Amino acid sequence: MYRVMIVEDEFIVRYGIRSMIDWEKIGMELAGEAGNGKEALELMQAGLPDILITDIKMPVMDGIELIAEVRRSSPELKIIILSNLEDFQYAKEAIKHGVSEYLVKSDMMPRDFEQALLNVKTKLDAAREERSSQAKSEEPAPRRREKFLAELIEGADGEAAAAARKAESLGMGPLRSAYVLHISLNAAELGFAEKQSAVRQTLSQAWADGQLGCEAFPDKQGDLNLLCLCGEEDGLAQVTGKAEEWIRLLAAQSGLTATVGIGGPIREWTEAKGAYEQAVWAAKQRMFLGGGRAIVHGLSGGRRSGEPPPEQIRVASNQLRAMAYASQSRELAAYLEQLFGRLADRRDPDLVPIVSLELLMILTTLWSDVSNDDRQLSELKKQYYDQLSKLETLKESKRWFLAAFEALAQHIARMYNSDRNSIMKAVQYIRQYYHQDISLQAISGYVHLSKNYFANLFKKEMGESFLECLTRIRIEKAKELLKRELKATDVGSLVGIQDPKYFSKVFKKITGVSPSEYRHLAREGKPPESAEPANAYPNVD
CATH class of the missing domain: 3.40.50.2300 (Response regulator)
Known part of the structure; x- marks a missing residue:
């Protein structure tokens, strides 16, 4: 348990x-x-x-x-x-x-x-299972060496002299030059145990010639790593060549695609932790370079492990939502191309999943706004998460998001055509009940549309926002009332604006004159035209 x-x-x-x-x-x-x-x-x-x-x-x-x-x-x-x-x-x-x-x-x-x-x-x-298999092994020395190396990459042995003595007691001899390799496998459907078996078997074949000393050991995440001992000269070339040879062997025998990150070199055992972090970072670069290759830390471009990250890349959430609601497929694609281009230039593998998750949140939120089928929406979200978890490169992620946002934009375009009558129904409601407290939440519920979707559809269909339309209608009614024998202070409440000061402010902003001035001009037969469209009536939600 x-x-x-x-x-x-x-x-x-x-x-x-x-x-x-x-x-x-x-x-x-x-x-x-x-x-x-x-x-x-x-x-x-x-x-x-x-x-x-x-x-x-x-x-x-x-x-x-x-x-x-x-x-x-x-x-x-x-x-x-x-x-x-x-x-x-x-x-x-x-x-x-x-x-x-x-x-x-x-x-x-x-x-x-x-x-x-x-x-x-x-x-x-x-x-x-990995720990159990190690415990049952009949080769105590290899087990001890694996444990020693696993502790090194966690930084457990902080003293160089003590680490050197322990390595020598395990038969690993003095350290001249070595590289740490981190193995990252693709998302194939093979189980964990099958993958580990295939990796270990091919590793023993690839390094069987004895030209390079090699020790395989797992980290705490269960991924396999290698410590490769080599000579001072051409050490990196030897290690890289051997790693690429093993990658080809693994693909031929098991169909698995592996990426090998290479960190180092190290000349002290206590440097293994830093080299391991470099190797993991290098392996993550497959996101930009593609898998099935050996990647040397610091030689593939992008930020190096340990360097402070540059300024965060921010997703323009409101802009994306506006383009989706307007069914602007071309603009959506252009923005996503630019966003993923910036990620490609940044070459920060830790940033990509954060941006991808934010884009996924926007997608699922938009679908929640435009879908009334909860079951279908739940299935779509699960499908999104499953598909996105299997993407390994930035190129694949970009292609996936381009297709997903395009499908969303097309769906919204189809919905707009079928929901236009709902907007006419909403306008009729506003004209009839303008004097009551009408919120965006209430009016969207009245026509059975989500609040965000209704607001965008209203703007697209009417050329003005719900708030601008409501305010315009109220001021039109206020003009009619001001021509009668009513107090200017009472007119605001009669058209749904309870605060007299606020009513006067909104009225003047739209007509260019105060309610009292408008009444005077109307009596003289000179009522002014509106100075500008309504755009200031906040807090109606």
Whole structure:
């Protein structure tokens, strides 16, 4: 059984998570609940869970602080974060700490939540199987060497002399020059154990000639790494050539595509941690260069591991939504081309999933606005997440988002043609009930359209916003009333604007004169035309 801890400040959400999952059926048990990060850390003093489910925004200690604290003592802990759509900018910080799954509360369905847990369980099972196979091995020396190297890349042995003595006791001899290689496999449908078996078998074949000393060892994520000992001269060329030879062998024998990141060189055992981080970063560059190759850290362009990131690339969310609502396919494509072009120039593999997730949030939010079929919408969101998780390169991601936004824009264009009558119905309602309190939420509900979709459709069809239309109609009615024997202070309330001062301000902005001045001019037969279209009547939602 894997132990699960839930950290969420809202009791109803904690209760929902508890009750929506048959924990025993999926091989898990609840190890505790907490209302904030501080309470969770106190609970963890009795023992760490295997899986942490945490909200982002919480009182006392939020989810980001909790994750950062837990990561210091348990880098291998699997984390699922929960967030609201409006907290996405805040959630980006949590994503940087390496989370296993990200779920949006409003979209969280029991089967989706269970699938997220099962995804994490698969990773835990794989790591447990790897440890078990090591424990059953009949070769204690290789096991000890793997453990030593795994500890090195975590920075466990901080003293160079002590690390050198331990390496020598394991038969690894003095270190002259070596490179750390990180192996990243494609998203093939093979299971974890099958992949590991294929990798280890071909590694033993590729390095069988003895020209380079090589030790394979897993990291805490279960990915395999290599330490390759080589001579001072042409060491990098030898290691790169051998890695590319192995990549071709793996593809030929198992059909797997591998990318190998190369970090180093190192001349002290304690430099292994930095070289490992370089190798992981280099392997991530497959996002820009494509997989099936050996990539040397620092030689492929882009930011180097450890360098501070440049200014963040921001997604113009409102601009994207406006273009989608206007069915501006060409403008949408041009913006996405530009955005992905900037990502390609930046060459920051940690930035791409954050931008992709933000684009996905925009897509799913827009579909929520324009779809009335909740079941179909849920299936579409699941399909989106599944498809996006299988994309490995920036080029594939760009192609996918271009197609997804184009499909959305075409859907909205078809809906506009069928929903135009709803706008006429809304205008008739405004003309009849202008004197009442009419909000955008209420009028969109009256015609059975989502608020955002209605607002954009109204603007497209009428050439003015709902707010501008409502204000214009109210001022037109106010002009008629001002020609009668009514007090100017009473006219505003009769047309739905209760604050006399605000009514006078809006009236003058639109007509160019105050209500009293308008009455005087009207009596003389000289009523002015409107000075400008209505554009100032906030807070109607």
